Amino acid sequence: MSLPLSHPALLAADPELAALVAAEERLQSDTLRLIPSENYVSTAVLEASGTVLQNKYSEGYPGRRYYEGQQNIDKVEALAVDRAKALFGVEHANVQPYSGSPANLAVYLAFAEPGDTVMGMALPMGGHLTHGWGVSATGKWFRGVQYGVRADTGRVDLDEVRDLALKERPKLIFCGGTALPRTIDFAAFAEIAREVDAVLVADVAHIAGLIAGGAHPSPAPYADVISTTTHKTLRGPRGAMLMSRASHAKAIDKAVFPGLQGGPHNQTTAAIAVALHEAAQPAFCAYAHQVVANAKALAEALLARGFDLVSGGTDNHLILMDLTSRGVSGKVAAKGLDRAGVVVNYNTVPYDPRKPFDPSGIRIGTPALTSRGLGVEHVAMVAEWIDRGVAAAGAGDEGALSAIRQEVMALLTTHPAPGLPQS
Numbered sequence: 001m002s003l004p005l006s007h008p009a010l011l012a013a014d015p016e017l018a019a020l021v022a023a024e025e026r027l028q029s030d031t032l033r034l035i036p037s038e039n040y041v042s043t044a045v046l047e048a049s050g051t052v053l054q055n056k057y058s059e060g061y062p063g064r065r066y067y068e069g070q071q072n073i074d075k076v077e078a079l080a081v082d083r084a085k086a087l088f089g090v091e092h093a094n095v096q097p098y099s100g101s102p103a104n105l106a107v108y109l110a111f112a113e114p115g116d117t118v119m120g121m122a123l124p125m126g127g128h129l130t131h132g133w134g135v136s137a138t139g140k141w142f143r144g145v146q147y148g149v150r151a152d153t154g155r156v157d158l159d160e161v162r163d164l165a166l167k168e169r170p171k172l173i174f175c176g177g178t179a180l181p182r183t184i185d186f187a188a189f190a191e192i193a194r195e196v197d198a199v200l201v202a203d204v205a206h207i208a209g210l211i212a213g214g215a216h217p218s219p220a221p222y223a224d225v226i227s228t229t230t231h232k233t234l235r236g237p238r239g240a241m242l243m244s245r246a247s248h249a250k251a252i253d254k255a256v257f258p259g260l261q262g263g264p265h266n267q268t269t270a271a272i273a274v275a276l277h278e279a280a281q282p283a284f285c286a287y288a289h290q291v292v293a294n295a296k297a298l299a300e301a302l303l304a305r306g307f308d309l310v311s312g313g314t315d316n317h318l319i320l321m322d323l324t325s326r327g328v329s330g331k332v333a334a335k336g337l338d339r340a341g342v343v344v345n346y347n348t349v350p351y352d353p354r355k356p357f358d359p360s361g362i363r364i365g366t367p368a369l370t371s372r373g374l375g376v377e378h379v380a381m382v383a384e385w386i387d388r389g390v391a392a393a394g395a396g397d398e399g400a401l402s403a404i405r406q407e408v409m410a411l412l413t414t415h416p417a418p419g420l421p422q423s
């Protein structure tokens with residue numbers, strides 16, 4: 001599919017870079033993107049993030065800046081904050097963190113001292129680097145103790161989490177992660193945190209859009225702090241937010257600025273405001289429920305084809321496939337599927353006997369395909385492509401992969417992606 005030329009000024013000033021952007025537009029238009037942390041933002045979000053708001057320095061917070069000329073910027077940030085508070089039902093929101101990782105670092109700075117014990121889910125079990133994993137600053141500067149999922153169920157065992165918390169007495173407890181196909185029991189985590197007097201941080205980066213759309217329970221009544229990126233299911237620009245009760249507002253704001261960051265990225269703040277406005281509309285609620293319906297239908301179709309799914313299925317937008325019984329590694333499968341126009345990432349599965357750079361699993365999700373308007377009627381086809389693609393990748397059958405590529409293109413042509421130039 002050839003797309004019309006976009007970004008004329010960029011093309012004139014820097015044709016080399018413009019060509020790369022155009023190639024990326026084509027790639028996002030012409031591939032079935034199944035990476036669960038990715039999405040398509042709207043043209044409105046794209047436009048907001050490319051505005052002259054980016055020309056401003058605004059250290060501080062609305063009404064309390066260290067720079068003059070903030071008449072408009074203050075209103076932009078206040079709008080984003082008010083919309084976040086209304087959408088998530090929280091008393092305080094900070095929209096300045098540059099991304100999810102620095103947002104989490106700010107939480108450490110607000111509530112812990114170097115060397116303190118912190119608890120989170122282990123990375124290979126589905127947690128995030130910033131929840132105290134060893135290679136991360138959070139695991140080097142703090143004493144990270146890590147929980148996992150049960151080998152027999154693939155699910156978090158809250159009795160194990162409680163036992164570990166009682167033994168280790170962490171200052172912070174993180175719940176949430178990057179490869180969790182099941183609903184997070186925020187109430188149970190809050191109970192455990194209360195028992196050991198820890199601060200409970202719900203890191204909902206992956207599921208924020210589902211929470212906003214009412215398709216996953218909200219942590220707002222239970223968590224001391226909610227951390228989220230804005231660019232995954234929430235469908236905003238690359239950025240993050242920290243939310244809390246009013247009692248923690250000061251500590252969080254001080255930690256983000258001046259504790260960790262300088263000037264906020266105002267163009268991103270504006271795009272977050274737009275995304276939050278979009279997320280408050282009925283159409284977003286429908287999208288969030290469709291993401292889950294599509295993931296459940298896709299999981300069923302994969303199970304029917306004999307695939308092993310960690311935890312046996314999904315409650316949300318994400319599916320973790322264990323390819324061990326297929327005799328194909330996650331990396332070989334992911335690279336083959338990529339050549340078939342189906343973009344996934346290779347991923348460890350819990351208790352993976354293989355190494356992280358060539359693990360046993362692939363991780364897939366439905367946010368991006370749902371944003372393209374694909375529904376449950378399409379996911380049986382997706383499951384078939386994955387099935388044929390994994391087999392072809394294992395067999396090195398490039399002809400079979402190209403055949404899938406043609407079929408993928410035929411479907412995508414009828415469902416143009418938001419935010420991209422259309423032919």
Ligand SMILES: *Cc1c(COP(=O)(O)O)cnc(C)c1O
Binds near residue numbers: 178229
């Ligand atoms: C994506 C993610 C992050 C980190 O976000 P970045 O913007 O990539 O730094 C943190 N926590 C969880 C659970 C995530 O899924």
